[in-house]
Structures are given as C-alpha cells and as structure tokens.
Amino acid sequence: MRLLWMALCALARLGPGVLAGCTEAGRCCPGRDPTCFAQGWRLDRVYGTCFCDQACRLAGDCCFDYARACPARPCIVGEWSSWSGCADQCRPTTRVRRRSVKQEPQNGGEPCPPLEERAGCLEYSTPQGQDCAHSFVPAFITTSAFNKERTRQAASPHWSTDTEDTGYCMEFKTESLTHHCAVANRPLTQWMQYLREGYTVCVDCQPPAMNSVSLRCSGDGLDSDGNQTLHWQAIGNPRCQGTWKKVRRVDQCSCPAVHSFIFI
Numbered sequence: 001m002r003l004l005w006m007a008l009c010a011l012a013r014l015g016p017g018v019l020a021g022c023t024e025a026g027r028c029c030p031g032r033d034p035t036c037f038a039q040g041w042r043l044d045r046v047y048g049t050c051f052c053d054q055a056c057r058l059a060g061d062c063c064f065d066y067a068r069a070c071p072a073r074p075c076i077v078g079e080w081s082s083w084s085g086c087a088d089q090c091r092p093t094t095r096v097r098r099r100s101v102k103q104e105p106q107n108g109g110e111p112c113p114p115l116e117e118r119a120g121c122l123e124y125s126t127p128q129g130q131d132c133a134h135s136f137v138p139a140f141i142t143t144s145a146f147n148k149e150r151t152r153q154a155a156s157p158h159w160s161t162d163t164e165d166t167g168y169c170m171e172f173k174t175e176s177l178t179h180h181c182a183v184a185n186r187p188l189t190q191w192m193q194y195l196r197e198g199y200t201v202c203v204d205c206q207p208p209a210m211n212s213v214s215l216r217c218s219g220d221g222l223d224s225d226g227n228q229t230l231h232w233q234a235i236g237n238p239r240c241q242g243t244w245k246k247v248r249r250v251d252q253c254s255c256p257a258v259h260s261f262i263f264i
Contacts, residue, residue: 022052022062022069028107029053038063054108074110076103086121094236095121119146119188120236122264138231138241139219141203143191144253144260167206169253170220170246174199175229177242184237192240194258200247202255209263217263221246235264 020040022028029036032055041064042050050056050063052070063069080097087093098116105111122140177195184192195201205217216222221230224246234240253260 020063021050021065023065025052025063027052028070030106031055032059040064057108070107072109073103073106075101075105075112077112077115078102080117083119086123089123089127093121094118114187117188118186118236120234120264122235138233139203139217139221140233140235140264141261142235142264144204144257144262145191146262146264166251167204167210169250170203170205170217170222171248171250171253171255172201172203172221172230172232172244173247174201175243175245178239180237180239181234181242184234184240189234189236189240191258191261192234192237195234195240195242197242199259200255201244201259201261202253204253204260204262206262220263222249 020038022038024040025038027036027038029052031053033051033053036053037049037051039048040050041047042060043062043064043066044060049061050066051059051061052063052066054070056062056066078100080099083095083097086095096116096118101112101115120142174195174197176197181192181195184190203220205220209217211217219230219232221228224230226246229243229245231243232241
C-alpha cells in the first residue's frame, strides 16, 4: 500500500490531468462547504469524492493535493496608528489606537490579532486651555511605561519647552485594593495585576502631571504624616482602586518595574 501511495504522489507531480484534485478543479473554499469537492484520491488513500474546503483537514477527506493547491495564509496586519487624544478633558477616560488588515487569513491560516487597543488617559486642561489638574482627587496612576509616550507639550500647554524639572518620586505602602485589579487582562491593563496589598510601590511625579506652579502632582500625599489613609485609582479601569499610606518622598524611584507607576 505504501508503494501505491508513493506512486500516486509521483503521478501527481507529472502534471494536471493525471490525477484529479483541488488543483484541477480549481477549488479552495473557506469553512465547511459540501459543494467544494472534486473526484480523486483523498489523503486517507480512498479514491472518490474528496474535498477542497478548509474543514477537510479535520474531517480527513481532503484531496491529496489540498496542501499544495490551498496553502494556509496567515492574517497580516499593518502597523499601529498613533494614539488618539483622550476622549474627554479633565476626567479619566481612554485613548485608542488601531491597525488594519492587509491580508485576511485563508485556508486555516493564523487568525487576525486584535485590531484595536484602548488605554487609560487623562488630560490636564479644558478645551479653553484652563488648567484643571487641581481637581484630580484621588491620585490617578498608570504604568511607568506610559511615561515614555506622553509629551509635556501635548498634554499640558502650561509647560514651556524651557522649563526643566526632574520631578520626584513618592513611595507608598498599599493598604487595600479591589479585586477588579487582579482580573484586568487586556494588554494595556495587565500592569494592574501586580498591585498587591502590603507592598511598597513607587509613583513618579513628572510633567505634565506635575502642576506647573506648585510643582506637585495631585494626590501625591506629600502633606500626609504617614498615618493618613490616601486613595488611588488606576487609569484604564475605574473599578481598580484602593488605599495606601505615604512612606517617603525621594528624588528618584527605585522600585522594581512591576511596582513602578506614574501620576497621570
């Protein structure tokens, strides 16, 4: 039987017309399509009706040349667009970026990844250009990775390009948090899973979150004596929130990356 199958494969390479199959029938169909068939040898070495649809691999009734005639093609997507602006001003909201499909998956190829991502954000001025950072209580935080993307000029027009301030870091010990932090599993909210009760975390205060006059971040707890319970909320998931107490202010943050955040 093995010799017979090798002979059939050799005949298939001689050219169309020697053996019928998907190539000769010119068929390649998505999903399960009972009309997408040909007459010829199947992969299970049975001669008769064979199929050229995507589901034939699972059904085991593909024509012998299905893989060659209908190669799997993965989904191909383009580059991410730039992040949009915040959906609203002076309150926690979201920004979005998107990418488009360049090639749809075919014949069981890799499906398309997510085409849209959303992340939390907060803008510090009204549409009229008025600063509203003073109204942000409790402290709003996000992952320190976001600091690589935001720009001082875009987020706060009150900062001039000549103003340079290194900012400061606040260390807090977390007291409590909601269970919603642990179940945040979208790509841009997974950082919330590392928030834990009883851990020391670092929160960086940098422009534009830093007020251009007071040189402080709203909710930094700097005036707290260390015994006062302060409140925080994660940007991107308003149900992820909790309390912490101030430990100290330092010039630079030194916590592990998973416990390093920024005021936003």
